[in-house]
Amino acid sequence: MSNYLIGDLQGCNATLGHLLETIGFSPSTDCVYFLGDLINRGPDNVGVIKRIMSLQGSAKCILGNHDLHFLSVEKEIRPLKNGDTVQDILHHDDRSKMVNWLREQPLALEVQGLLLVHAGVHPNWDRELTLQLSKEIQNALSTNDYVEFLLGMYGNDSHPWSTDLAGMARMRFAVNAMTRMRFCDEQGRLDFLAKSAIGSQSEGFFPWFDAPQRNTSQGPIAFGHWSSVGGLHRSDVICLDTGCVWGRSLSAFQLPSQNPNANAHPQYKLDLHTPLPSDHLIEGEWISTPSMEASEIIFNE
Numbered sequence: 001m002s003n004y005l006i007g008d009l010q011g012c013n014a015t016l017g018h019l020l021e022t023i024g025f026s027p028s029t030d031c032v033y034f035l036g037d038l039i040n041r042g043p044d045n046v047g048v049i050k051r052i053m054s055l056q057g058s059a060k061c062i063l064g065n066h067d068l069h070f071l072s073v074e075k076e077i078r079p080l081k082n083g084d085t086v087q088d089i090l091h092h093d094d095r096s097k098m099v100n101w102l103r104e105q106p107l108a109l110e111v112q113g114l115l116l117v118h119a120g121v122h123p124n125w126d127r128e129l130t131l132q133l134s135k136e137i138q139n140a141l142s143t144n145d146y147v148e149f150l151l152g153m154y155g156n157d158s159h160p161w162s163t164d165l166a167g168m169a170r171m172r173f174a175v176n177a178m179t180r181m182r183f184c185d186e187q188g189r190l191d192f193l194a195k196s197a198i199g200s201q202s203e204g205f206f207p208w209f210d211a212p213q214r215n216t217s218q219g220p221i222a223f224g225h226w227s228s229v230g231g232l233h234r235s236d237v238i239c240l241d242t243g244c245v246w247g248r249s250l251s252a253f254q255l256p257s258q259n260p261n262a263n264a265h266p267q268y269k270l271d272l273h274t275p276l277p278s279d280h281l282i283e284g285e286w287i288s289t290p291s292m293e294a295s296e297i298i299f300n301e
């Protein structure tokens with residue numbers, strides 16, 4: 001039995017099929033965790049969602065910014081953006097089924113001691129608060145009037161995180177951190193102006209995982225979202241977005257096999273700077289497959 005983490009799919013269903021074949025994924029014994037941005041910008045969003053839904057308990061997902069954007073487009077509170085490809089879901093007979101399935105997914109999960117988020121974990125948060133905030137947002141999305149949540153979710157707050165934040169202000173900050181964050185400063189303010197590449201951030205800002213005194217620096221975190229960082233593999237963080245939709249590759253990370261008699265949540269230690277994708281399957285290692293889809297035009301991630 002193995003647990004696998006897979007980075008941003010963005011509608012790249014053909015490559016996903018190829019990757020699952022390459023790793024010999026077996027839904028009856030294995031489990032796969034998708035790190036958000038399941039859909040958009042790629043060609044087959046319906047295929048991705050249907051495939052994951054069909055995997056039932058052997059697949060778990062967290063939501064990314066593109067997945068939340070789709071929910072807002074679907075409710076007609078945001079327009080389609082240049083480069084959006086989610087029309088295949090909008091025109092599908094099972095549109096409601098797929099929307100309702102997306103609304104049930106969390107923004108953070110834990111597996112074998114790793115914390116999983118789409119973009120990042122705010123430097124002031126600990127593991128428990130991250131999972132708590134994910135639960136609050138998941139609850140808001142699952143209510144009948146979730147439109148209120150989607151309407152309140154947009155906004156670039158320039159203040160630091162505070163435990164005094166409440167209601168929509170708390171959830172908006174949490175959504176921005178967990179699904180959009182790349183850089184933040186020592187006070188814990190997010191940088192919404194920076195472009196993707198490290199080095200493009202404003203003065204005084206760090207990649208969130210290099211922020212000074214980050215609370216979660218002891219426990220490993222896996223994330224996606226940042227394809228220009230993708231392939232990062234350190235003792236404290238793994239970034240699995242290796243830019244499939246941009247014509248690069250889709251990557252899986254296989255966690256060590258679990259002994260059923262062992263502690264269910266062992267502290268998992270990664271090697272520092274393990275060499276990147278290799279062709280063969282090694283426990284706790286990367287498996288990448290070249291992209292079979294590539295957007296012709298490069299849009300913002």
Ligand SMILES: [Mn+2]
Nearest residue numbers: 037064065225
């Ligand atoms: Mn993203």
